[in-house]
Amino acid sequence: MTDIIELTDLQRRFKHGDIDVLALRGIDLTVAQGEFVALVGPSGSGKSTLLNLLGGLDRPSSGEIWVDGVPLQEADEKARTAHRRYHVGFIFQSFNLLPRLTALENVAIPLMLAGVSRAERDARAQAMLERVGLGHRLDHYPSEMSGGEQQRTAVARALIHNPAIILADEPTGNLDSVTGDSIMSLLKQLNQEEGITLILVTHDEEVARFANRIVKLRDGQIVEIVEQERPSSSQISSPSSQPQGKGHLSFGDIVRGALLNLRRRPVRNILTAGGVLIGIVTLVAMVSFGVGVQIEVQRNFETVGLENVFVSPQFAEGDEFDPFAPPQAEQPITPAVVAQIEAIPEVTAVTPSLILPQGIDLTLTLNDEAQPIRVSEGGESRFSFGDTHETLAGSRLADGQSAGIVLVAGLAEKFLAGGETYDDLVGQSVTLTARLPRGETADFPTTIVGVRDSFGSRTIDLGLTEREAIKAWWFGQPDILQTEGYDMLMVRAVELGAVTAVIEAIEEMDLRTQSLEAILDVANQVLALLQALLGSVGALALLVAALGVANTMMMAIYERTREIGILKALGASRGEIRSMFTVESAMLGLLGGVFGLFFGFLLGRFVDWVAHRYLINEGITGIGPLSVIPWWLAVGAILFAILIGILAGIYPAARAAKLDPVKALRYE
Ligand code: ADP
Numbered sequence: 291m292t293d294i295i296e297l298t299d300l301q302r303r304f305k306h307g308d309i310d311v312l313a314l315r316g317i318d319l320t321v322a323q324g325e326f327v328a329l330v331g332p333s334g335s336g337k338s339t340l341l342n343l344l345g346g347l348d349r350p351s352s353g354e355i356w357v358d359g360v361p362l363q364e365a366d367e368k369a370r371t372a373h374r375r376y377h378v379g380f381i382f383q384s385f386n387l388l389p390r391l392t393a394l395e396n397v398a399i400p401l402m403l404a405g406v407s408r409a410e411r412d413a414r415a416q417a418m419l420e421r422v423g424l425g426h427r428l429d430h431y432p433s434e435m436s437g438g439e440q441q442r443t444a445v446a447r448a449l450i451h452n453p454a455i456i457l458a459d460e461p462t463g464n465l466d467s468v469t470g471d472s473i474m475s476l477l478k479q480l481n482q483e484e485g486i487t488l489i490l491v492t493h494d495e496e497v498a499r500f501a502n503r504i505v506k507l508r509d510g511q512i513v514e515i516v517e518q519e520r521p522s523s524s525q526i527s528s529p530s531s532q533p534q535g536k537g538h539l540s541f542g543d544i545v546r547g548a549l550l551n552l553r554r555r556p557v558r559n560i561l562t563a564g565g566v567l568i569g570i571v572t573l574v575a576m577v578s579f580g581v582g583v584q585i586e587v588q589r590n591f592e593t594v595g596l597e598n599v600f601v602s603p604q605f606a607e608g609d610e611f612d613p614f615a616p617p618q619a620e621q622p623i624t625p626a627v628v629a630q631i632e633a634i635p636e637v638t639a640v641t642p643s644l645i646l647p648q649g650i651d652l653t654l655t656l657n658d659e660a661q662p663i664r665v666s667e668g669g670e671s672r673f674s675f676g677d678t679h680e681t682l683a684g685s686r687l688a689d690g691q692s693a694g695i696v697l698v699a700g701l702a703e704k705f706l707a708g709g710e711t712y713d714d715l716v717g718q719s720v721t722l723t724a725r726l727p728r729g730e731t732a733d734f735p736t737t738i739v740g741v742r743d744s745f746g747s748r749t750i751d752l753g754l755t756e757r758e759a760i761k762a763w764w765f766g767q768p769d770i771l772q773t774e775g776y777d778m779l780m781v782r783a784v785e786l787g788a789v790t791a792v793i794e795a796i797e798e799m800d801l802r803t804q805s806l807e808a809i810l811d812v813a814n815q816v817l818a819l820l821q822a823l824l825g826s827v828g829a830l831a832l833l834v835a836a837l838g839v840a841n842t843m844m845m846a847i848y849e850r851t852r853e854i855g856i857l858k859a860l861g862a863s864r865g866e867i868r869s870m871f872t873v874e875s876a877m878l879g880l881l882g883g884v885f886g887l888f889f890g891f892l893l894g895r896f897v898d899w900v901a902h903r904y905l906i907n908e909g910i911t912g913i914g915p916l917s918v919i920p921w922w923l924a925v926g927a928i929l930f931a932i933l934i935g936i937l938a939g940i941y942p943a944a945r946a947a948k949l950d951p952v953k954a955l956r957y958e
């Protein structure tokens with residue numbers, strides 16, 4: 291018969307500060323496959339220490355320990371984890387079932403750690419529970435079962451992955467004698483029917499009777515070995531333990547486990563997630579205000595015309611001023627040049643303007659009623675900053691290629707016959723008469739297109755067509771646009787950021803530009819500063835939240851020390867324990883992030899509402915939303931929350947992973 295366990299001069303020394311405890315002082319023992327060995331001895335004789343060494347939970351100080359072909363004295367962490375996972379099954383005195391899992395789930399743990407699919411491990415766990423007589427307790431939690439039932443569940447868990455060896459540490463110690471006997475009968479039956487090697491610690495003589503051999507320990511040494519009956523040779527040889535499933539805990543199971551843990555302590559986890567939540571709420575609300583205010587300010591800048599570039603020709607130096615000679619531009623703004631500027635990709639609109647010569651004398655005649663008038667310069671609304679004159683009738687002159695005139699109310703009044711309204715003037719044909727200082731006159735027929743509100747009683751807005759005609763006549767140049775070009779252009783960039791590019795392109799054409807770029811730069815700096823400020827308040831809040839998550843995870847480790855020990859005994863690796871804790875704290879972060887985003891949105895809405903009430907009270911209207919959550923803020927906030935969770939979990943997870951399973955199992 292092959293030996294499954296070989297111990298040679300095995301020693302285990304514990305150092306506790308200055309005190310040295312030699313728990314095992316040179317054990318020599320071989321155990322045959324399929325044998326049932328009882329380890330007996332007084333408390334403190336080293337029984338549990340020996341069992342932990344056999345199970346790969348602990349490492350010997352010296353000597354050799356071969357178990358199921360594995361030289362455990364030289365096995366590293368990984369090899370010992372594999373040993374626990376595939377070669378041995380543990381049964382403890384205090385059952386060590388995981389309280390939040392059902393009997394079925396507890397039994398399935400070793401298969402879960404081995405990466406066996408859920409359907410398969412459930413089926414196998416059910417079969418195993420039926421085998422130990424618990425077919426009717428599948429969905430019961432440990433707290434709902436008697437001690438005997440719990441230990442049967444533990445036996446099923448120890449057997450589920452077909453280990454070659456079962457290690458049982460006083461399995462009947464917490465049971466009454468009748469229940470204890472039934473557990474022992476079960477173990478004995480498994481030992482005989484399956485050929486599983488059974489190493490069982492007990493100090494109960496009755497229990498030891500079931501064994502083939504009794505090994506008596508005292509002060510870390512074997513003092514006596516009592517042979518009872520050799521295992522019958524008819525025994526089936528032990529099933530060779532082999533890896534099943536994927537060989538590691540699946541990510542889905544890690545996530546499921548984390549969710550279970552989160553549900554187990556709802557109040558604490560909600561409070562912890564609440565910490566993240568407050569951080570995210572602050573961050574989202576603050577940044578959303580930064581974004582909202584920026585959009586609003588930008589919008590206001592746009593109505594002011596910050597993205598407008600004014601283009602004029604450059605004039606040669608030293609020209610004598612002559613009102614009757616057109617100024618000599620180096621590069622006149624001809625319609626061809628306008629077309630060229632319109633073709634610049636960052637340009638959305640080009641509005642040309644013509645300025646009438648100084649000192650021109652104009653008269654407007656309607657139905658024999660003649661009135662002296664003056665022409666508003668740049669009468670098109672967008673040329674003046676914030677022209678808010680109300681349109682009283684008809685329409686206003688459109689930007690660019692327009693024809694017709696708009697009268698101010700005071701002038702329109704003079705042309706109204708009794709009972710007529712402004713609307714009656716719209717569409718009427720009128721004549722503009724221009725007079726040169728030396729007396730020549732010319733008539734220009736045009737049409738009234740609208741009436742607007744303004745001061746004065748002489749002003750008209752004049753269309754580009756009429757301006758061109760008057761200028762051509764004044765200078766005696768019919769093709770004045772082709773030769774002299776426009777006086778000025780207003781070029782609108784697609785957005786504030788494109789203004790510089792537009793300016794550069796136009797200046798390449800030897801034209802002069804003017805814009806409010808300097809103001810724009812300052813404004814953008816102020817806004818960036820504002821956002822940085824708001825963002826850092828949010829980040830600070832998140833840091834506090836991270837400390838909260840870290841704190842909860844640390845508490846969870848203390849609380850779950852024993853559970854971690856059990857999982858390790860059942861074959862969970864350090865990496866898997868670390869993943870479990872990391873995923874759990876990432877989920878806390880995610881939870882806080884999602885709710886934080888939601889409440890941050892609500893808070894933004896609320897503060898926005900209050901701010902609008904205030905602004906309306908102050909007489910400021912037309913302000914858009916101040917709290918805006920763009921997609922990148924929403925996505926960023928949630929990712930950030932998860933990151934906070936992971937960062938906060940790094941240290942606790944590493945600590946949990948490093949826990950010594952032997953100490954963890956002793957922990958109460
Ligand atoms: P038994 O299971 O036979 O009651 P143990 O194997 O638990 O005994 O302990 C044997 C001796 O080793 C005892 O003196 C105990 O105090 C000591 N011991 C066991 N584990 C540790 C440990 N982790 N640290 C220090 N001493 C230990």
Ligand code: MG
Pocket residue numbers: 337338339
């Ligand atoms: Mg013990």
